[in-house]
Amino acid sequence: MVELFLATFTALFSVVNPFGAMPVFVALTQNYERKHQQQQALKSALYMIGVLVVFFFAGTFILNFFGLRIEDLRVAGGVLIVKSGLALLDPDGHKGKKISEEVEQEGMEKEDISFTPMAMPMLSGPGAIAVTISMNGRAGTYLDSLIIVASIILVAFVSYIILVFSPQLTRFLGKGGMAALARMMGFIVLAIGVSFIVNGLLSLASIAFPS
Template sequence: MIESLISDILFGFTGLISIINPFSVAFVFLDRTPTLSDEARRQLARRIAINAFFVLLVAFFAGTPILHFFGISMEALRIGGGLAVAVAGWQMLNAPEAAPREARDPEVRQSVAESGTSKAFFPLTVPLTTGPGSIATAIALNANRTHRLSDWVVSGIASVVISVLVMFVIYYVYSRAARLSNYLGVEGTRVAMRVSSFLLLCIGVQIILTGLTGFLTPIAALRAAP
């Protein structure tokens, strides 16, 4: 039982972290909070990490019933969520550089801080951090959960531990995004942000293509059938 629990935790954690990719999204987070102080950015990172924790818990324990209740297929989740991610990446890729005055003007700083706080859940948590890929992965990890009490307990404990580990990684990386930016320098940060934005766009398109493939494959199989 312990070996199965550890295996489930390692498998789920590595899978979700590779999909969420907080190290790349940290530059997106930094781009969305350009004039926040380090303390304000840490508070926002904490809020996003906590939000991500609850989003993953809901996906783990209630994702499949919620999708069934609303009649939403996994393909529709991927297509809709991938579109939101792709649009966010496109907007950031074409966003102009922030004016230097914005970093010095207290009123602008305050307005941006309030804007960043109001966007802690959408879009900073969903879909930029825990997007359709990670939600679909969390749902898939527990899709075949058996009704045996022992298996359900192991799977439930693994889901909670995975969500906690992902939450801490997101907070640690996001809260230190400015430090990483200082290490890279101004030009290095600009390049990293543009590359991250482009990768976000590509990820969104790939999620859409995955959803379309899952939707069209059964149709193509039916047409090919004699």
């Protein structure tokens, strides 16, 4: 149980990467009052829980509807995660996660940024969704499912804390610290993506060439 909890938490936290979302959150909430900023952080975390839990329980049905296998998702999700990891490792990785100018402008113009762009796609993006759905295959019992959901909730709670203190963390770390943190997270994310691809390919190979 502990192993499943830690595996889910570490994989999901690395891909969610709330540190990468800090610059966007700070930019979009810089004119907010402190209380409203904290409310936005809380709602973003709650929306993230909702999105990931829904995909965790409904992901298998979605895959079956489109005629996909969990192995296909692991390979495709691994490619997305590797791409995210490489983006964090590049010289501009310290700038955090990227959103389009249109989405950023829309966020600047509205008072509630918790669902978009913070919960989606900043926190619960395609990579996090792919990890969550793949975890469904590891949930052999109801207890396993509860453990995975608990891991999602803990990731959301830690993300909430990071977002609440993001202005202070950004100032404390500075550009150099943010760059170093981004590269560290990028390396971990890259390793997780490679693991997803390798495990997916091995599973597909065992299906195609059964012993």
